[in-house]
């Protein structure tokens with residue numbers, strides 16, 4: 001854990017005070033084994049692990065308010081934590097202190113069928129929201145692909161977006177109301193069940209994506225959309241990334257269709273995952289694959305659309321197009337896409353899963369630069385992701401024979417170059433996973449000093465003592 005003279009350590013007396021707020025059973029203190037699961041998220045490298053001094057599990061905004069007042073009084077850092085599925089080290093307690101876990105705040109509070117909204121606590125697993133909404137034919141459409149594990153509070157904090165962002169947008173599109181506790185312990189309510197709101201600054205959209213550094217969400221109101229009645233998935237095989245990506249503007253401009261998903265997978269991603277799942281996709285001769293999901297109200301509408309999409313793919317150079325139009329085959333195809341990250345972990349836990357985003361039309365040139373970067377540095381960098389939004393998961397893999405020291409040094413060089421290439425195309429270094437502690441040292445490659453200073457002034461206004469999730473986003477606070 002880095003030294004930070006500004007923060008106090010949690011002693012027995014402070015631990016007792018925390019227990020008096022949330023109850024004895026809801027504080028973990030001085031128990032390394034029980035604290036350890038809260039020391040990391042899904043970022044694999046040891047340098048992104050840090051043990052909290054205490055884990056506190058509140059049940060209400062009021063309890064959180066009291067915890068934050070205590071933390072300000074003693075100058076203790078507080079790190080909010082959802083399910084820990086993050087990929088930027090956002091929930092890691094860099095300076096120890098308190099990890100605030102929302103595992104007990106896990107209720108769907110109200111399904112409002114007249115206003116088409118749902119009110120939830122931050123610790124609800126995202127998929128649970130959609131499971132509860134199913135019987136009403138409704139869904140929260142901004143969910144990420146980790147929906148079976150992540151919490152909705154974590155989705156708001158990262159402004160998560162998944163495979164359906166091209167049609168449905170990301171989490172922030174659906175947040176109509178937000179209750180949060182400030183770093184100083186004040187409980188604030190923003191918005192509610194209104195669909196338009198320009199009353200004062202748009203703080204909801206400032207807090208969405210603030211990575212747990214500006215406020216602690218305690219209640220979230222989400223707008224809902226109808227579950228589409230029919231779905232079909234096309235799997236299109238191409239000889240080159242260029243051909244595959246040329247499909248994207250064609251679908252929207254010529255086909256006048258907005259697919260629910262346009263996912264890209266390169267050859268190494270598909271072959272590794274098929275091996276991992278013992279699956280056979282027809283990837284022979286294919287350098288690039290697109291998974292395109294179409295949804296709609298009627299079967300006819302969906303079949304009409306997928307024929308148009310299939311035609312455009314063939315015109316743009318696809319040499320095979322397969323259609324999955326029943327639940328089982330749709331799931332088989334999606335399962336390959338969803339398991340790529342896991343499949344790469346089998347060979348090595350040491351890898352860096354990136355989520356850069358570039359303008360869609362730049363993807364083919366970006367991919368050429370990425371492959372040149374891989375060859376130059378002697379590493380594999382397979383790539384897959386949300387081609388419809390230009391958001392790509394370039395994944396830098398540690399070569400088997402390299403020791404840790406060589407790997408970490410080379411990874412730093414590769415990431416710097418990767419981010420410079422991305423920014424060179426007018427892209428951004430993170431499209432959905434956030435900066436957290438993992439990317440904070442690289443933020444200056446992407447943002448100007450003036451932008452960083454403005455963001456720091458916003459942080460100071462929300463958190464004058466810098467106790468809320470310090471050590472994130474900015475390299476020096």
Ligand SMILES: Cc1cc2nc3c(=O)[nH]c(=O)nc-3n(C[C@H](O)[C@H](O)[C@H](O)COP(=O)(O)OP(=O)(O)OC[C@H]3O[C@@H](n4cnc5c(N)ncnc54)[C@H](O)[C@@H]3O)c2cc1C
Pocket residue numbers: 041042079080081082083084085086087089090091102122144145146149150151152153154155156157158159160161162163211212213215216217218341432433469
């Ligand atoms: C297999 C896999 C697939 C993934 N797919 C996607 C994807 O498609 N799209 C995507 O965007 N991400 C994806 N992710 C990343 C991750 O799941 C998301 O970032 C998710 O939103 C994190 O939620 P969490 O509950 O796990 O949050 P955590 O990892 O626990 O925390 C993330 C951040 O949220 C903050 N936070 C948590 N709760 C609160 C709260 N109540 N108030 C304030 N701050 C809070 C934390 O301090 C931290 O900064 C994926 C991850 C994995 C492992």
